[in-house]
Amino acid sequence: MKLRKVTAASAAVLALAVTATACGSDDGGDDSGSGSAGGGKITIGIKIDQPGLGLKTPDGKYTGFDVDVATYVAKELGYKPGDITFKETKSADRETAIERGDVKFIAATYSINDERMKKVDFAGPYLLAHQDILIRADDTSFKSPDDLNDKKLCSVVGSTSAKNVKEKLAPKAQLQEYGGYSECLTGLENKVIDALTTDDSILAGFAAQKEFQGKFKLAGFKMSNENYGIGLKKGDTELKDKINAALTKMFSDGAWDKAVKDNFGPANYKNEPAPKIGNIVK
Template identity: 65%
Template sequence: MRAVGAVGGAFVLALTATGCGLGADLGGKGEKIAIGIKFDQPGLGLKTADGSYAGFDVDVATYVAKKLGYSEDDIVWKEAPSAERENLIKNGDVKFVVATYSINEKRLKEVDFAGPYFLTHQDLLVRGDEVSITKVEDLNSKKLCSVTGSTSARNVKEKLAPKAGLQELGGYSECLAGLEDKKVDALTTDAAILAGYASQQQHWGKFKLVGLSLSDENYGIGLKKGDTALKGKINKALGEMVSDGTWRKLVRKHFSLSSYKSEPAPAIQN
């Protein structure tokens, strides 16, 4: 973290102590910007054992922040669990959220979105030697795993394969362990999330994506409702990220070690 002057340092400490202000656009070199990311999604947003942060969303957020005038050292990373993303934005705890944040009508009633910057689909992850699951209907005689309360799991269970044996666990890592131990036959969520887990070194070759498109998930950058100026700046940065080749490099960096085939960069909705 870069040193700041005594007055500036005291100001930042005061903001931290009150629990507010980090999301504000303070402006000026060396001041901070708080950004919400996932801390538990390999390949997308992960807080590593050494306390650093890695993933596609982390790199996208860092690129956008730099275009807004903030260095990497100026970023304060905030954990943004799915259920808390809108609150973090509305309360001003973060300036924006980059956290596998699918744009949908319900969320648009509470926050605005820049982007989208990534398009993925709900898919299935299976063992690398699995040959009996090639379509979603094959799950009707199989055991399916997802996290507790997952909309992806309900989508399969209620609409696509109602006879699937659904097991809901606390986290995707638990589902992966069950998949590896043959206690379940498939794991479902967004393909990009599945690919992140499959790309971890300890999982190389053990799992594969089936390659289905069970839903369209356009990831956007969430920001405060009505902040059209910030939305325009972020959209401009995202456009430059695609045009200068950075977007494609980041996709290769984070997803090339799995069987995931990403979609082209989606058109930004101004």
């Protein structure tokens, strides 16, 4: 009898532990992709300080091209807008957020490269951008990428753009790395720095803002190819295939073109055509 009581108690403890483990899962959302039909939620990593791409507005809404892409993909996975939680993921934190399970996937101007692919997988690409610089509208000192050397440049910690400047584009430049592009923009406006360097899509988003119109301009240097992909946990082939299928549909049904026009149109951004899934332009 004593044995039976202990066994019953152990079973109760085990059941409680299993329930607690299930409730405590932090995998960034429901794996099944069943969305509202199964009561699932999903957490998606985005930027929140990049106008035109990923921006959290004062009223708490999220806007931008990356947000539109993420929302479309989530819909194809079975999630309604109300099932989505957007989570800020800064450039330096993206791999950690995926590996730790803080988010299900990330759509945050996330350039695909060999170093990152050692840690995470990518679906896409869904946009081809190019590294450029943003300068003050009256600045005539930048004629070519060679002029970046010995200048005060700003980029974001952990970004591909900062890495490119240090290793290839302008190793003699005085590079300052800040936590966000808004900080770089303030420095550019106050003449603390000479240029902000990152992807042309990001720069166009900032230059198009009403408060900055006429103050800044893009130099038009296509200094690198940045293939934006959707980052997800390494080895999650099933999710990667589902996201790629969603992106393919978005390219073909006109939703991608509409998102480009809605978010980049005001800046007259000359975007590249929708890329082919799996085609990484070097």
